[in-house]
Amino acid sequence: MFMRLEWEEKAACKGAPVETFFPEINGDKTDNPWLAARNYCAQCTVKKQCLDAGLKYEQLIMMRFGMWGGQTPTERGVTAVKRAKKTYNL
Helix, strand or coil, X not given: CCCCCHHHHHCCCCCCCHHHCCCCCCCCCCCCCCHHHHHHHHCCCCHHXXXXXXXXXXXXXXXXXXXXXXXXHHHHHHHHHHHHHHHCCC
C-alpha cells in the first residue's frame, strides 16, 4: 500500500487522473499539454510542499517528469539551479 504524506491529503489534485500531470508531449505547439494540470495547481494550498517533494524525488532519480508544484520539468530545472546557487552562495 502506498503511504500518502499529510500535505497530499490537502492537494487540489487529490483524485484527479494521473495523466493530467504526466501528459504525452507530442510536439504539437498548438495545444498546451500542461493547461489542465496548471488549473489544479493554481488553486492548490500545498503547492510549495508538492514542488519541494518533486525536486527531492527528482534529485534521487536524476530525471524530471510531470507537473509538480505548478511547474513543468523545464521550470523545475531552473528552480533547482536557483536553489543550488542560493544554498551554496554562487
